[in-house]
Amino acid sequence: MKKLKKIGPSTVFSYVFLTVLAIVCVFPLLWLLVSAFKSSNEMLANPTAFLPKDWTWENFKTVLFTLKFTVNIKNSVIVALWTTVIATFISCLAAYGIIRFFPKLGNIMTRILITTYMFPSIMLVIPYAVVMKTLGLTNTRVGLVLVYMSFSVPYAVWMLVGFFKTVPIGIEEAARIDGANRLMVFTKIVLPLVRPGIVSTAIYVFINAWNEFLYALLLVSSSDKTTLSVAVKTLEGADILNWGSMMAASAIVVLPSIFFFCLIQNKLAGGLADGAVK
Amino acid sequence: MKQPDRLSGRTYRTRRIDVTRWIFVAPAMAVVICLLIYPLCSTVLYSFTNKTMIKDTFKIVGLKNYIDILKDESFYKAFGNTLKWTVGSVLGQVLVGFTGAICLNQVKNAWAKSTFRILCIIPWAFPAIATAMVWKWILNGIYGFLPTMLVDLGITEQMLQFFSDKNLVMPTLMGINIWFGAPLIMVNVYAALQTIPQDQYEAAQIDGASKFQSFRHITVPHIRTVVGLLIVLRTVWVFNNFDIIYMITGGGPAGASTTMPIFIYDTGWTGRLVGKASAASIMLLIFLVILTVLYFKVINHWEKEDR
Incomplete structure (x- = not known):
């Protein structure tokens, strides 16, 4: 009481x-x-009614088939998946390398990452555009994946360092004594131990690549190569725009992001506290 | 016993490890050098030239771009807007997120706790494009939910024009940004709160400390480093943020919401003046570096105090 x-x-x-x-x-x-799920008449007639009177798939059909969003979905999936695979691979190697072979570099690395985090993407995009043009990668998905490494890798390394730290060095030494070489220790012993951490890092990289907007807007111009975010933005200029289709398109972008986010939401908390502050 | 063998074995091994250890970090280093350091260097170079998007050739013009920018009135306006946008958004995010974390810590029921957590985390998972579009729709000046609701309830007489009224546009954008960013602060502060040993509170209570006193002398010192770091990261992020404003207002009406990234975009992409845009980017970056160094001075000071 x-x-x-x-x-x-x-x-x-x-x-x-x-x-x-x-x-x-x-x-x-x-x-x-x-x-x-509302028809456009219903939306305009009663702007504050919450649930639709007649549920309709019309908006989704318009977006997917009339506006060819299926192509953009495919582009987004391809770009985000490749970014995830390559960035996670590079970052696993780097995070392990830093922890085991360059332990003193840990603090310097944190500083470098914070410094690169400060680079405005609007600043980076100009040199990217120039280099892409020289290499003939403008308007390609390959170019976009390459550019996406710039924000995926530093962040993934940062997250993974936190996870790799938890592997006790004793296990590795035992395996070394048994005759395993460095690479075997890494692939057979360390990687399986940190698999949950790697999975959440990969999901995080995927979400960020899926959501990216600025580079996709400025480095890819043709509508059959562009990603979902940019396609939704260009919908605004379309004549057939109604807010129902716009919301259907947004739903297609937001739902995968929320789904993956919920999968890793427990891992995201506290990562900052462990990883960054010493 | 087998001294020579062991010795040679060791040198052999060290040499091999030397190579493998670089193989591990080389790809990531290549990414940092090619995608971050090289572009930075070329931006610095471009900022001293008259480069444009159209021609490949350019020549050195010295400090002309920097002088042009400092004479440009719209630069000062954009800079002022950026400061407003950053301070307003970060303060709001920290205030809401921090209060949310403290409240979440008070909730003892495990089911309620995790439900609140999941629900409050949703904005964080929103892609910028979805954030922009859904708020544009909710706040739409003709059919939007909120303006219509406000009129229906008799709170306002006319439909509020959140995005085309030049006095409303910045507060509205900041509000959207607070909605988006507060969950991240909340989750991280909440995680930091969990690291505080509970017995310290009990001890304080026995000594007769008030709730406010134990907050001031136990909670604050424990979590201020994390909160400080969050503020640094959020400040940098909000300062550089291009997506939300570009997608919602594009900097309008009449430049009322043009921040530095939008200014750089207008100069470099719409106006095609790469040199001038680069100079503006470098100035933005220098300002951020100074700000971050100051922040870290404070945080390091706290860390020393804690020890």
Whole structure:
């Protein structure tokens, strides 16, 4: 009884605050989804009604088939997948290398990563455009994947260093004594141990590549090569635009992102505390 | 016993490890050098030239681009907007996220805790394009949910024009950015709160400390390094953010929401003046570096105090 009284007001405030916060956080997602299923007449006639009277797939059909979003979905998947595979591979090697062979570099590395994090992408994109033109990679998915390494690799290395740190060096030494070489130790012993960490890093890289906008906008110009985010943005200029189709298109971008995010949301917390502060 | 063998064995091994260890880090180093250091260097170079997007040839013009920018009124406006946008967004994100984390820490029911957490994390998972489009729709000046709702409830007489009213546009954008960024702060601060040993609070309570005192002397010192670092990362991110503003307003109306990245985009891509855009990027970067160094001075000072 006494205890209840004591924790009363602050707990009540917490619940109220969090409930309001949760509603504000979730409302746009719900509104996006219900709008995607409304016919345009219904949307304009009754702007504040929440649920659609008649659920319709019309908006999705328009987006996918009339506006050829299937092509952009394919592009986004290809670019994001290749980015994930290559960046994760490079970063695993680097993170392990830093932990085992360059332990003193750890702190310097954190500084370098923070420094590169400061580079505005709008600054980087100009030299990228110039180099891409020279190499003939403008308007290609290969070019885009290459450029995506610039933000994927530093971040993935940072995340992975935190995970590789947890592998006890004793296990590796035991395997070395048994005659395994460095590469075998890495592939057969270390990698399986940090697999959960690698998976969440890979998912994070995928989400970021899937969501990327600026480079895709400026380095890829033809609509059959461009990614989803840019395609949604160009929808705005289309004559047949109605907000229902726009929300259907946005739903196609947002749902995979939220799905993958939920898979790794436990891993994201605290990563900052372990990885960055010493 | 087998001294010579062991010795030679060791030298052999060290030499081989020397090579393999570089193989591990080489690809990542190549990425950093080719995709981050090289572009930085060429931006510095371009900033001293009259390079444009159209021609491949260019010549050195010295400090002309920098002087042009410093004479350009729209630069000062963009810089001012960037400061407003950054300070407003980061403060709001920290305030909301921090309060959210403290509240989440108060919730004892495990089911409620994880439900709140999952729900509040959703904005973080929003791609910029979806954030932009859904808010454009919610705040649409003709059919938008919120303006219509405000009129229906009698709070405003006319439909608010969140994106075309030049006094409303920046606060609106900041609000959207706070919505997007607060979850990240909340989750990380909450994680930091979990690292505080509970017995310290109990000890403080026995000594008769008030709730505020234990917050001030136990909670704050424990989490301020993480919060400080979060603020650094968020500041840099918000400062450089191009996507949200570009997609929602494109810098309008009449430059009212043009921040530095949008200014650089307008100069370099729309205006095709690569030299001038590069100079502006370098100035932006220098400002950020100074700011970050100052931040880290403070954080390092805290870390020393903690020890």
